[in-house]
Amino acid sequence: MREISIIFLPILLVAVIQAFPSKPLRQSSCGYESCHPVKDGFINVHIVPHTHDDVGWLKTVDQYYYGSNTNNQRAGVQYILQTVMDSLRKNEDRRFIYVETAFFWKWWIKQSDSIKEEVKNYVNNGRLEFIGGGWSMNDEAATHYHSIIDQMAWGLRRLNDTFGECGRPKIGWQIDPFGHSKEMANIFAQLGFDGFLVGRIDYQEKDYRWKTQTPEMVWRGSKSLGESTDIFTGVLYNRYSPPPGFCFDLLCSDTPFIDDPKSFEYNVDDRVNDFINYVTEASKVYTTNNILITMGDDFNYQDAEAWFINLDKLIYYVNQRQETGSKFNLIYSTPSCYVKAVNEETQNQNWLLKEDDFFPYASDEHSYWTGYFISRPAVKRFERIGNNFLQVCKQLYTLADLGADDSQELNDLREVMGVLQHHDAVAGTEKQHVADDYSRQLQRALNECANITSTALNKLLSVKSSTGKSVSEKLPLNSCLLANVSQCAISENSDTFVVTIYNPLSRAVNKVVTLPVKDGNYDVLDQDGNSLTIDVLPIPSYVANIPGRASSATHDLYFVAEDVPPLGWKSFIVSSSQSNKKKSISSSKPNSDSGSAFKIDDNGLVNSVTINGVTIELDQNFYYYNGFVGDNSNSDKRSSGAYVFRPDGDIKKVSEQATVSTVEGQLVFEARQQFNDYVSQTVRVNTIESYIEFDWIIGPIPTNDPNGIEIVSRYSTKLATNGTFYTDSNGKEMLKRVRDYRPMWDLKNSESASGNYYPITAKIAIKDEEQGIEVAVLNDRAQGGGSLNDGEVEIMIHRNCLHDDAFGVGEALNEQAFGQGLVIRGSHYITVGSTSDDNGESISAIEKDIAQRKLLDAWTFLTPLETTIEDYKSKYLMTYSGLNNDLPKNIQILTLEPWKDSTYLLRIEHVFDNDEDSSLSEPVLVKLKDLFVGFNIASLKETTLGGNQWLKDSKRLKFNTNSKLKEVLNINDKTDSSKAKTSNLQDDIDNLEIVLNPSDIRTFIIDITRI
Template identity: 50%
Template structure:
């Protein structure tokens, strides 16, 4: 290894050797894109920036392919291929016209579907600035249920396709998040780190928008991060709640509005009335803005399938409104883009207010809080999280094992499926049932494709030709190779940047097993009873009644350990659980959970001999069954959470069985025939695991139900709690309060629900106590009363909420309501923590371990232990542990013999006295399987070099401007500050 490091000292260069990673400027025709392509505005006039656009959902009422090809027109009249075709034709007709496009998934599908002539037409229009790419990710992602790692990945992939195909003119300058149902602060931070100049969106709380229109603050500076300074600020434009055209001015084939008829001899001539109507609308809108620039969205869902119908009328509207200038008219209509609108606002040289919180929850009226989708289709949310886990492993192993380039299409398959899944009607659970079946197909096929890569990589790294099988049904205690093999190998891969220990649980048919590592050491084994409700799941195809449990200890970072497992011929009672029916507690040396002997419910937790009152039970809300004819009759549905009354306890008494062994202690609880739970404490952990099983939710009483896990403590948190923003920075939440306006409370439950992507926290300063619940998928929840936390885990509803999907959220599988199984992790104790880490730091590390959990591969064997030891059974992809507060966020194959590498600091300022400090990492000492020749730092999305672009500067009302992103000169010993992510294109040799 020392020789590698000496080589690195010589060849470690930061010269721009990797410019081939980004395409050169185009030489075809003159390039006049970007701000150079903007039409001139007229000072002193109301400049009306018309933005022709189409909002193309990557699946919603139809599947991705059905939307692209235009099939199933009876469901929705929509065909994306026709949109792009006809827009290109109409832009070529008139160079004055403009159009924007957003979803790279559809644009790339069109690109592959057309010949070089059509492709060149698209390139020319992008180079001329007539067609501006905005957003640029694979899909327009949701901002509540998405994790920042998946957001970054899908932007990286979409922007790479644009960069490779169109060069600099294809790089977006602005975010275009017009349809997501609420907006996260972390998303603003990510856009700023992508190098974008601004963000546009339509949906914000109706009270918030009313206040902003009254105070002329719909355009603002958004502070994206409290940790990263003013460089993370993003200029933000909020529309009037809609991305549709003004009422009466939709000229699409899907609309019924009158065209502009300018034949003065026609009895239907309407120019004067249409101009007057449009002028009145614009003047009213302009009165609520700070500048003389007004943005008007001219488009809607799947508009421009016959683009001529739009552009002919927009040409006329522009012509006749501008003609009024000769008569003293104040309006100047121009074709524009979001980028050009930003440029005009920036050149106004005025100051702007600063937004520091987020835009959750979103309400469209007094009874329509869009907080139900935080939980809708909870099993899909879990599947997406598992797919992200596997995608990171797939990418890492591709690089570490130097998998052949021919396999890259397998990787792209899961990359693109995950990009689709971030869409704001996919991860949200707000598409039709058949569309979700297609989303699941895409994810499943993507995982299978990546399985080819992991199997090839592990075969190379282990010097074997063995199969490495992923058991995707371990969540229901089903795994064919562990159940049907007398001898098998378990390989545990650790995708994290530090050493971890992991409890492996696999269903088996035998009663006793031996587990050995390559040195012949026998590991402790516990046979754990599979709960009866799990064994009886209708989708489960397994006869296993027990799981083998063992600790895979000290798995190296980006590495694996393999274990040789053999079923024993005779039953060894020391390896079996004993039923301890008289016990009322479970735990380990530092953490115990105590249960009420009469009710079977959790009643307290003991941490380091300090007892904390803590009750846990399941409750449900009845879903409001309105007909949606008016706000007061709004139904609870896929989007909307609207409970009818307060929550109802599922059961005051539960059946319990206690199991204890050398590795884990657990209690099995049955609340009803459709809710059960396992609460467990492993021997050397500082958290309690709750594994819940909910469903089928009964609706025989014609009442939809929304199920919550409910925790009650004696902590006094003063109606204040904290939730994460996309798994990253924490935000303070206060019941019945919004930081930027006086809230009128109409829905006190759903109006206080917030997205929980990774955790929710309450604190009691007087007791110096902190309690956090971490989850395994995106959910929603709150702390409605002192000392309480509730998290919604599953929903089944019988009414549509009239927000577009047209179906009740009556999710079914196997002819019954869908069953969901998932986990929560409870961490409690003094805020200062124990040992060397604060509790917040412990939570950060635990969240990392649950997000990117070690992955278990199972291999049936027919060889002896001695033969097995000839293979490589231990591997580490890095030389040593990365510091605890640093994580290798991305390691993936890039192009031209390069690797994409991201490192992140996972703590915020002041979360820990030590780990919240800036930390240095030596890149030359990271990886074991390749040598780094050169490194060049890029923006977060890896589509342009850091420092080689200039963002627009915006000044706030106190006179503070925006810092540029620092371009450190510190390679190879890079410094990472709290919450900082740094991205590198790395040239390597093997």
């Protein structure tokens, strides 16, 4: 994604063919063996031809691939791939890298057998190399590690299936995401990658690293896993663009090489001088005799020969200067060859060790790219739902034995979810019509995977006769994706219906089920015919009036599904009843029977909470910032926009008070607050949860304020936090943050709010070390925020920006739906507890449990009942588990899915870090024998995280580190991150027993025998 507007000028390109000395053809193989040799005693300049192809941004995925909608951008990926292959044919020295597997696969499946063989030859000889290899180049702020792993694995699998070992990427290539996460480094290390190259870092950090010659480092991705997650990381010199004046693409207007000495336009000497001056400056930044120069940009190489003709000449003429003393040696190269050359040169060098991350990213003093943490909150929530259902779909496909290999319906959801991870998709930095297309694609893919879940559940639900044949008819099993606006046709319009709750977690869970219904009395029966306790509460007016809601429901029905089995379900039968069940009554007090409670002050605002036996003062209210408006002509005039959060002035309260009403049932107590016309909230406790839910509805945001309105929810306590707070890294490990501080350099923060905003994928927490109290806010989608004052947590939840910030998207962020501003409904889950686990479960364990259950929520399927309850129960199983036993609380099946060649992919993770809990942060022996109900594991073989390489074959390059770094940074907790927790437990693969250390994710290809 470019940061400047692209001006397309008509160019007449005349190709002058220069006769270069011919070289004998040589036999070469892929990988490091195919690298052009470097020259000792020279600065080796690795020329890397590449294109950066956004999987949606200014145009949709299909518009980018086919080259349509040229008014928005002149870009056609099919032309890039075709012309690159034509150019590689002409000179065996040429190299090209490709990154986005989503686009490559779209092109590949349409090629003839002869073209495919030619491309395979390029890959096998290292002339075409895949870098990164994920389905997309994922964002690193708004993405969850679960989805990152999935999208990387799917892209790598496609490459592995097609090209084998030569198609396996070795380098992470995150050149365009707007900041870089520690967990991304961890994932790349566990994928078996040798290096990680990035394009964007904070302008102050870049200045510091350039001055101190530290753009290269070793990044430790996990404090729990220690040195095994170390990965060489480098910052590219010019982000990912070519040197100024050396763009030879049809989209550029730079002067080509004119090398006819008789031409009055002859410019070789000047061109060579300019390039040598450039690489001379670049070489001063790096510490080795190898530097990487990117030759490409957004959607470059649509006429690849224009690039390659000039690169051939550049390399030839610059290298000719060696005869007159030049120390620069240019070679066609790839990121892999560059990292390998650096590794060979620096065997005895100690690299600086990095243990934090690259957030937040600022491109100048008033441009902190922290707005995209929150932009397009509906897309961010929809993506999270997509991941939830994808895991349900994969599991049910496997459990029900729907086929030896996966189906296209499953692949479609895998691929759409891969697209959604792109750094202009879930990030929210795409044009509106592209965001609409992402949602349209995801909805279609969800519908297709719903066919799988329906087929699978019907197969598993059916009671078998003695002959083994099903004795029941196929049931409709529908999801209600609009239940978040209290809309669901089946629960509203059916007198009797079946609710099937599927639990994708590896342990039994309790779930409060909420369904929209019409006014009336209801019975809910479990599998034994017991009538459950229920609440039927009136739907708040601010929910009923959400734009676009088309529902006859007037109430929400609540009941508790207890002990829903792991990888299994429980079914309940809901029916209209004539009995006089206890209905909701008005109350002025929270439900004292609940483990959680809150108090409301005279202004209608929450002012204290009691959770997990701890009571603290906690004030919650909504605030807003006005966005700064400028013409973007310089840093001082930068507008707040899709990328950038830049407030104009101090934060303001939405309202000093709220109109409040309360509703109490037997299971649920709610305080319903109306703050103004566009901000309302339900504060909710129930009898089973160790949190308080703040269920907010925001919108339509008024557009009469020309500065735009950016809304936050703030939770204020009296805890002494000393400028410190904690945020998650892509939902995995927690990172310590210190206000107005960066560990690498002295921060000069000219934006006090946005400069202290961080991505919050799953959780933000504050601690009072003296009192031993922690407060955490967990969320239902990726957001951004921080602790701008001691004892406070601030999270932005919705924003409209009526002016573009001029970083490329080219339109205001002012989302509309149903003819008015977009309305967002979402939840924060607040929990409080002791940082010590001396008297029971630690607060970390409680938070981890909440986070897991919100990420992989128990999924609700509804079926209208067309027969009697007795007849249904005789034909269909009311409860089922895919596991014979629950896994321990600290162990989770991360992935269970069909793979290929009649095998399955199994990932198991230890969900705790090595210092989170005194008991749950211990290594665990997991017995896989007889674990699953429907099949036995016949054999298993371990792979790297992506499932595309046997673990025993992974031999990563080793880079030495500077062991004194911790004294320099002085920010990490007392945990020694250089050592992973170990134990005396050992794998016993023959008996299918594996050991998981804290934070481990282990990946296996398994063969199974159906029972």
